[in-house]
Amino acid sequence: MAMKKKLLASVLALGSLNVNAVTFTGPDLxxxxxxxxxxxxxxxWETPEFIASAMPHVYKFTHSYTLHKGDYVLKLPQGxxxxxxSVMVPDYxxxxxxxxxxxxRMQNHNAVILKDGKLVHEHFGNGMTEFSPHLDMSVSxxxxxxxxxxxxxxGQLSWDDFAVKYVPELQGSAFASATVQEVSDMRTAVVLAPGTKEKYWDVRLSNAQGYYGEEAxxxxxxxxxxxxxxxKERQAYAMGEKYDYQDVxxxxxxxxVDRATGQSFTNILEQDLLQKVGxxxxAHFMSDKKGLAMALPV
Incomplete structure (x- = not known):
């Protein structure tokens, strides 16, 4: 994942007091x-020869939400x-x-460095500017x-509620007894696709989302x-007992959150977080074709 702190002040970039709702769009043909x-x-796009070119544009392969900036923009003081x-760092x-x-070495595209709340450094590469989007992957x-x-x-949601209260389609799945808190804390410890090398990721999830294109x-x-x-399966210990990092x-x-609030959670991020911090x-939040925003990548 490219280090892109400006994405948290840029592709995550929004203002406040803007009453616009998020905009849902299809792939950019x-x-x-x-x-x-x-x-x-x-x-x-995720292969080594193409990933640097694709990183600022990945959301265009999928359906996505645009989270609109507001009128307020925070101006960081200069340090x-x-x-x-002139700063030397050790390597092997x-x-x-x-x-x-x-x-x-890190193939870092962009970076912003703050000290004592003041901006002391920023750089932008790979053809981008301070306002360019960039995939931030699991930061999302x-x-x-x-x-x-x-x-x-x-009061729209409780951590103690069972997930099936909001998603009854989970009945009969490995999530049937999970609370919202256990889902949020990644303490469900479910078993992903047989033969999956990465225990945290299931390619069927990415395909269902359209992460690798609409055809998939x-x-x-x-x-x-x-x-x-x-x-359908879980690890051999009690629900909530152990932390296990899994994208699902x-x-x-x-x-x-969508079911509890009656709208895409991206509306909350737009109006109650990103616009208010200035x-x-x-910003662009990737989504599946049915409007469920991807909680993994922006």
Whole structure:
């Protein structure tokens, strides 16, 4: 995941006091055609040769929500500039400048550094500016949890409720006895697809979402909702007993918030979080074709 703190002040970028609701759109067909001319498709964008080019544009392969910026934009105070070229960092083969380390070893596209609440450094590469979007992957999980917390604070949702209260389609699945808190805390410890190398990720989930393009989602007519009932097994310990990092929990939490509030959780993020902190450009939240925003990637 590229280090893109400006995305939390840019692609996450919104203002406040804006009464616009989020906008739901389909895949960007013009972009998809242009990308395909260079071999970049929904199936190939994550491969090493294409990922840097695709990172600012991944949401265009899918349905997505635009979270609109508001009128208020926070202006960060300027601190004493930090010269990364003169800051040396150790690596296994010796020291190098922090600038060289970030741009080359870490392949970092953009970064913002604050000290004592003041801006001391920012840089933007890979053809981007301070207002460019950039995929932030699992950072989005934290924002989904914030939306859930806001819904709880409003009394629209309770951490102690069972997930099936909001998603009855979970009856008979491995999530049937999970509370909202256990889903949010990733303490469901479900068993994903047999043979899955990564215990935290199931390719069927990504396909149902349309994460790798709309064609991969065709076997899932109801989008992500068709995936959750496929999870039938759990690990051999009690629900809530152990933490187990698994993407599916965040995706389910997003659906729970949608059902509890009667609207996409992206509306909460737009109006009650991002616009109020004063970030400066529209954000894009990827979504499945049925309007369930992906809690994993922005």
């Amino acid at each position: 013009d972009y998809i055609a242009a990308a395909e001319a260079y071999g970049i498709t929904g199936e190939t 004493k500039p930090l010269d990364l070229a 083969d010796g020291e190098m400048s922090a600038k060289d380390f970030m741009l080359n 999980k934290s924002f989904t949890a914030m939306a859930a917390a806001i819904a709880v604070g409003r 989602a065709e076997p899932y007519p109801n989008g992500t909702l068709d995936f959750f009932p496929l999870i 929990n965040s995706e389910l939490l997003g659906l729970i 970030v400066a450009a529209d």
